[in-house]
Amino acid sequence: MKANFNKLIGSHPLVLVDFYADWCGPCKTLAPILKDVAQDVGEKAKIVKIDVDKHQSLAGKFQVRGVPTLMLFKNGEMIWRESGVQPKEQLVQLINQNS
Template sequence: MKSNFKNIVNADKPVLVDFFADWCGPCKMLIPVLAEVKKELGDAIKIIKVDVDKNKSLADQFQVRGVPTLILFKKGKKVWRQSGVLQKADLIQIIKSS
């Protein structure tokens, strides 16, 4: 995942990474929000999910201490980061303005 991750976030389009865990309640609340964001923005963004329990080194690399943690990358650069659940409208605004 680690080498593939670098290729994914270096893409031309923005990439929103959702660091999550299966046991996390708020992470489950975020699933439909991310689905709506993808539905609205379509091909303008790529959204990927990273299970922190299965990808500990990646979570450590980005100092993910709580889940869910969202990180937005543009051309490989981290442009925004926040932990917790966001509403669809707020997330779309952040993606468009970052």
């Protein structure tokens, strides 16, 4: 997954990565917010979900200690990171500012 991940974050100028777990309540709250964000920003950003239970080494590489953890990558470089449920407006604004 590591090689695929690097290819994934390099596949689009802006990639928002959601590190989540199926058992995580806040992750379930965030899922519809991310769908709304994706509709609002369209092609400006790609949104990717990474299951930390299935990809533990990747979560370890990025020191994901809690879920959900969101990271925004611009041209393959992480430019923003935040844990917990984030408001739709903040995520849309973040993507718009960096696109």
